[in-house]
Amino acid sequence: MSLTKIVPSQKSNRLPELLVPALLGALLLVYFAIPFVAFLARSGPANVVAGLSSPEAQRAIHNSLITAPISTLIAAVFGIPLAYVLARTSFVGKRFVEALVILPLVVPPVVGGAMILTAVGRFTPIGSAVATLGISLTDSLIGVVLAQTFVAAPFVIITARAGFGAIDERLEQASRSLGYGPLSTFWNVSLPLARGAIVAGIILTFARAIGEFGATMMVAYNPRTMPTRIWVDFIAGGIDSIVPLALALLGITLAVLAAVQRFGRVPTVIDQ
Amino acid sequence: MILELDQLTHRYGDELAVDDVSFGLDEGELVAVLGPSGCGKTTLVQAIAGHVQPTAGRVVLRDRDVTGEPPEDRHVGIVFQQSTLYPHMTVNENVAYGLAARGIEPTQRDKRVREYLELVALSEKRDAHPSELSGGQRRRVEVARALAPQPDVLLLDEPLSALDRQLRERLRDEIARIQAETGVTTLFVTHDQEEAMALADRLIVMNDGRVSGSGAPRVLYESPPTPFVASFLGRSNTFPATVVSQFPPVLRVGDRTFSLPSGTITASEGTAVTCHVRPDRLSVSDPDATDTGSALSLPGEVVSIADVGRRYDVRIQAETGSQFVVETMERPPVSGEAVTVELPRDRITIFESATHDSRESTPRSDTEKYDD
Known part of the structure; x- marks a missing residue:
């Protein structure tokens, strides 16, 4: 009866199933690609090399290459255990902790930077206490690391948490029953099995840290990192003057991504 | 241990x-x-x-x-x-x-x-x-x-x-x-x-x-x-009955009374009980077959027959109101036929109806409780 009616009508206007989502996605991809291509088209190789050999640019690259890996390391060392706890237990106030993890992502980086200043600025209790030891938490590489860690750490926490959550808890229980304590089980089983997600999280964190501008500008406008240098150059010399550093920043991020994927044997960042 | x-x-x-x-x-x-x-x-x-x-x-x-x-x-x-x-x-x-x-x-x-x-x-x-x-x-x-x-x-x-x-x-x-x-x-x-x-x-x-x-x-x-064990472990037919007498054990099923082997009833006189019997212990006989004495005979009618390959599952509606499934290797009667279900007296397990909830029935200790 009605069944026979429905079948042919469906067949006649049948489109490839993914046509609509593919078209929508393609529009966005085009929008991603156009600025990228336009930007690259502006620069010749000669002035890139020249631009990067200036002492200011060298200094900025140097600072970024020191701070971003340290921030990423801090985020990983403290974030991965937190991710594991969040994936494995429920406790009173867990929602609150989860909200706290998300907070740096929702707060605009500039505001985040301002918040860091109110906590560790020169004239705050923490800032002045540390200053008596001769260490400055603002306008220093430490300040850069503080800003980068604040903004970038959530990425590794969130991704690693998803990775740990995807591991069947019984794999860990089997390890315990085979004679391993909780720490060696984490090391032997949970960590290797969540490796893909953790590596993805580390890449995202690194990319976010090395590109960090808003919070860094508030906490440590000096010494210049690559993003703050790009801003200063842009104010002084317009778009063309920032092309060399911008390309270098992009190059570093892509190189790290490629290297980590290769050694971490992770197919793609997103496909976790 | x-x-x-x-x-x-x-x-x-x-x-x-x-x-x-x-x-x-x-x-x-x-x-x-x-x-x-x-x-x-x-x-x-x-x-x-x-x-x-x-x-x-x-x-x-x-x-x-x-x-x-x-x-x-x-x-x-x-x-x-x-x-x-x-x-x-x-x-x-x-x-x-x-x-x-x-x-x-x-x-x-x-x-x-x-x-x-x-x-x-x-x-x-x-x-x-x-x-x-x-x-x-x-x-x-x-x-x-x-x-x-x-x-x-x-x-x-x-x-x-x-x-x-x-x-x-x-x-x-x-x-x-x-x-x-x-x-x-x-x-x-x-x-x-x-x-x-x-x-x-x-x-x-x-x-x-x-x-x-x-x-x-x-x-x-x-x-x-x-x-619970009776119904979970293997298939089981259940039917209600009333204890007519405990010594000697006599049970009423529908309007018929049957004597059982001594010691099978632990409930006191007048108690409503639920009886369990395994489908492979039952047999089907002619409606006018005489009571053999070794089995409880209940008249009924064949409701359906399922041929499951190794055997037949014959579903019978007894006149007492209960349904029975009989597993038999022999050629079964046809649907609608009047038959008699034979329940071997020594294969019937009896539980007090109130103890349907297995939480309250620990295996043998019930005996003392109800003997009081």
Whole structure:
């Protein structure tokens, strides 16, 4: 009866199933690609090399290459255990902790930077206490690391948490029953099995840290990192003057991504 | 005794998962815990292995109270329903994993791994990764990994339930062989009664967090201690009756009275009871067949017949109002035919109707209570 009616009508206007989502996605991809291509088209190789050999640019690259890996390391060392706890237990106030993890992502980086200043600025209790030891938490590489860690750490926490959550808890229980304590089980089983997600999280964190501008500008406008240098150059010399550093920043991020994927044997960042 | 559970109780919040369970396993025994899903059997396994801290009660391994000890200090081997082989390790590394933790020398380890892979007939797969193995092979490697450290007890938590039927039966025999060869004390948890009965020396039937009956498979099947065991273990026909007299035992079913072998009725006169009888114990005869004396004859009508290959399942509506399923090998009567169902007097198990809830009926202690 009605069944026979429905079948042919469906067949006649049948489109490839993914046509609509593919078209929508393609529009966005085009929008991603156009600025990228336009930007690259502006620069010749000669002035890139020249631009990067200036002492200011060298200094900025140097600072970024020191701070971003340290921030990423801090985020990983403290974030991965937190991710594991969040994936494995429920406790009173867990929602609150989860909200706290998300907070740096929702707060605009500039505001985040301002918040860091109110906590560790020169004239705050923490800032002045540390200053008596001769260490400055603002306008220093430490300040850069503080800003980068604040903004970038959530990425590794969130991704690693998803990775740990995807591991069947019984794999860990089997390890315990085979004679391993909780720490060696984490090391032997949970960590290797969540490796893909953790590596993805580390890449995202690194990319976010090395590109960090808003919070860094508030906490440590000096010494210049690559993003703050790009801003200063842009104010002084317009778009063309920032092309060399911008390309270098992009190059570093892509190189790290490629290297980590290769050694971490992770197919793609997103496909976790 | 290798393993002893002493009044083990566990709650998840308000929910009582295991309720006052006590039993023990002797050296080399293969005991099956059988029950429907949600009866608390997995919680029981988790508590024995130490992955769940019981709310009350004790777990005793080799006369040592281990209730408060973490899993790694217990020497219990465990195999779950889903594979827990480590995908980042080879078969060899998986089996050796538990040996390293127990401080066994590398050379000794190698020998042990070889020995246990041989036991499960997978020596040639030692360098494979779990993803390269079939479902059945993965199960066997898992058994080898659990057994290699030579645990006090092997816990198998629904190890075959995720497999298809043929493989399940093959692996069941394999487990029986491995258990016989190693002599490891084994607790096999399953919801599949056929599996449990085929494997176990002893059955523990659980329902709703409690032990509803335990004993040798045949004994439990033939004379179930509780209504739950009667209905869960194999098929069962139930019908209501009233006790006319306890000494000698006489029962009224519908408008007929029957005498039963002495000692079969523990309920007092006038009590409403529920009777259980196995479908394979019943037979169908002509409607006008005379009462043979050895069986209770109830007249009725054939409702339906199912041909299940090895036998016929004949459903009969008795005049008393109850329906019976009769399993018979012989050519059955046709639908609508008037027949007589014959219930052997010595195969009827009687429970008080009020004790339908198995929680209130502990196997034999009822006797005293109702005799008062």
